[in-house]
Structures are given as structure tokens and as C-alpha cells.
Amino acid sequence: MKRIWMFVFCIGTFAIADARKCSKLTPAGFKKTDGVFDYDHGGKVCENLNTRTTFGNDVRQHILDRHNMYRANLANGCAKLPNGTRAPSGRDIKKLVYNCTLEAIAQKFANQCAGHVHSKFETRPHIGENLYFGWDPSRKAKTDWFAKGADAWWAELQKYGLKYSADNSKIFYGKGAGHFGQMAWANTRSVGCGFNRCARTVYMVCNYYPAGNINKKTIYQKGKPCKNGKSCKSGKCDKATGLCFA
Numbered sequence: 001m002k003r004i005w006m007f008v009f010c011i012g013t014f015a016i017a018d019a020r021k022c023s024k025l026t027p028a029g030f031k032k033t034d035g036v037f038d039y040d041h042g043g044k045v046c047e048n049l050n051t052r053t054t055f056g057n058d059v060r061q062h063i064l065d066r067h068n069m070y071r072a073n074l075a076n077g078c079a080k081l082p083n084g085t086r087a088p089s090g091r092d093i094k095k096l097v098y099n100c101t102l103e104a105i106a107q108k109f110a111n112q113c114a115g116h117v118h119s120k121f122e123t124r125p126h127i128g129e130n131l132y133f134g135w136d137p138s139r140k141a142k143t144d145w146f147a148k149g150a151d152a153w154w155a156e157l158q159k160y161g162l163k164y165s166a167d168n169s170k171i172f173y174g175k176g177a178g179h180f181g182q183m184a185w186a187n188t189r190s191v192g193c194g195f196n197r198c199a200r201t202v203y204m205v206c207n208y209y210p211a212g213n214i215n216k217k218t219i220y221q222k223g224k225p226c227k228n229g230k231s232c233k234s235g236k237c238d239k240a241t242g243l244c245f246a
Contacts, residue, residue, distance in 0.1 A: 022078035025241065026069060031151075035142035037062060039195055039202075046100035046192075053107050055195055059146065063193050063206070064098045066150045067183060071096065072241035074184055075225040082161045088171070091223025092232055093186040095243035099209060102127065102192025106205040113198035119205075128182045128211035137200040146193060149204045153179035162219075170218035178213055185212025186220035189246040 042056025073079045077089030105127065109119040118129055132149030134141075160174030173181035182188070185208070193206040212219070225242025229235040232244030 021076060022073065025072045025076060025078060030069070030147075033062070033144040033147050035144075037144055037146075039145060040197075046103050049100045049104060051100060051104040051107050051194075052111070053103060053194060060098050060103075060193075062144075063146050063150070064096060064191065066147055067096050067191055068241065068243065070150070070154045070183060072225075072243055074220065075242040080158045082158055087157065087162060088222045089224060090186060090220040091225065092244050093184075093220050093225070093242075094189050094246045095238050095241060096188065097190050097246070099190035099192040099207075102190060102207040102209060103194060104192070105194075106192055106207045107194030107196075110194035110196040110203050110205045113196060113203055124207060126210050128185070128188065128208035128213065130179045130182055130206045130208075132204040132206075134202040134204070135200065136197070136202050139197060143202075145195065145202050145204055146206075149206070150183070153183050156180040157184070165218075170216075171220060171222065173213075173219060181219055182208055182212040184219050186218075188212050 037055070037059050039055045039059065042054060042059060044050055044052050044054070046053065046060065070079070071093055074087060075090045075093045077086050079087040081087055105124055106129075109123075116131070116133070118131065130149075130153055132152060134143060134145050134148060136143070156173070156177035157180045160177040163172040163174055164170065165172070173184075188208045188210060190209050191206055193204060196203045224231070226232050226237035226244050227239060227242075229237050231237055234245055236245035238245060
């Protein structure tokens with residue numbers, strides 16, 4: 001009987017340790033950010049580049065942190081799938097940096113209030129794009145719009161899941177999960193976003209470089225998150241997240 005109880009105890013210990021690892025990657029209260037950020041009075045300059053945005057550096061950092069939080073969850077095997085299990089952990093997934101040039105491109109398109117239509121690819125060669133619309137007829141909502149958009153994009157993973165190549169070596173996003181695919185794309189290195197109020201809606205555009213969702217290419221390679229530079233092609237690892245610096 002003692003051996004059986006010891007075996008059960010060990011399983012429970014590993015489960016707790018795994019839960020703790022995942023909880024550290026997702027800060028407490030990360031869903032409670034409404035009213036924290038001002039999207040309308042932050043200035044128009046990003047690292048000396050006039051991008052004509054209406055938000056400031058606090059929002060830029062917030063966008064970046066949100067993306068890297070989700071990417072770290074994926075790298076460490078904490079991202080949830082439709083059946084309650086978790087996506088395979090991944091190796092050499094890049095830690096994103098914020099890119100003001102991408103922001104300028106995104107803001108230029110956001111200013112057009114183009115609706116549910118992506119910008120023409122020739123206007124953003126090798127750059128990926130995610131769009132999100134929010135309803136705000138009063139223009140007074142304190143919603144954290146970029147968090148809401150990023151959460152909706154990433155939620156596609158849990159709704160639609162992943163697909164695999166015949167030999168199980170490549171990972172593809174499920175049908176309907178293209179926004180997730182771009183957010184998660186391992187080789188993407190930077191992100192920059194734009195924001196606009198269009199009639200009764202808000203319009204968000206995030207651009208990514210290099211672009212993801214390349215046909216027949218894997219989103220990421222299965223493996224272990226980095227623990228040191230040897231695990232990253234760049235030779236540089238962020239041990240706290242398991243993501244590799246580009």
C-alpha cells in the first residue's frame with residue numbers, strides 16, 4: 001500500500017509543479033486591464049518616428065508583453081487545445097521586440113477604416129497582419145482594446161486546435177485559426193500595431209515581421225523551451241520565458 005500511495009503522490013507533485021510553471025508565465029490579473037491604458041492621448045511619435053498613432057509607450061509595451069506572454073505559454077507547453085490538453089512545447093520560438101516601422105504601416109492602414117479586408121500585400125512585403133474590430137458607439141468605453149484583440153486571436157487555438165503533417169514533424173494551425181498562427185509563428189521577430197476609431201467601432205491592426213502563416217511551413221518546431229544560449233540559433237536565451245532572442 002505504501003508504494004501505491006507514494007506513486008500517486010509523485011504524480012500529484014509533478015502536476016502541481018507543471019501548474020506552477022504555467023501560472024508564472026501568465027501574470028495574475030492579466031485579464032483585468034480595462035481602464036488602465038489611454039488609447040487616445042499618448043502622442044504620435046515612436047522612437048523619433050512620427051507614426052500618427054494616438055497611444056503611447058505604455059500601450060506599446062503592453063502589446064509586446066501580451067504577445068510574448070502567449071508565446072512563452074506555447075514554448076513551455078502551457079497553451080490549451082480544444083480537448084483540454086495542451087499544445088506541444090516548442091524550441092527556438094523568438095521573443096518579439098516592438099517595431100516602430102511596423103507601427104507606422106499598421107497605423108496608415110488603420111486610418112483607412114477599411115473594414116474586414118486586409119491591406120494589399122504589396123504595401124507590406126514580407127509583413128504579416130492581424131485585424132480586430134471592437135464595438136464602441138459611445139466612444140467612452142474603458143476597454144483594453146489591444147488585450148481584447150490579442151486574447152481573441154490566441155483563443156483560436158483552443159477553439160480550432162492544431163493540425164500535423166503525415167509524419168507528425170510539422171505543426172499547422174487549424175482551419176479558422178490564422179490569427180493565432182501569426183501570433184505564434186516561431187520565426188517572427190517583431191510586432192507593431194495601429195489603432196483607430198471608425199464610426200461606432202474601434203479598429204486595430206498589428207503587423208509582424210517576418211510574416212508567418214507560410215503555406216506548408218510549420219508554425220514552430222516541437223521541442224523544449226530554451227534554458228541557455230545553446231538552445232537558440234541566435235545563441236541568446238531569455239531563461240525566464242524560454243523564448244530565444246532574435
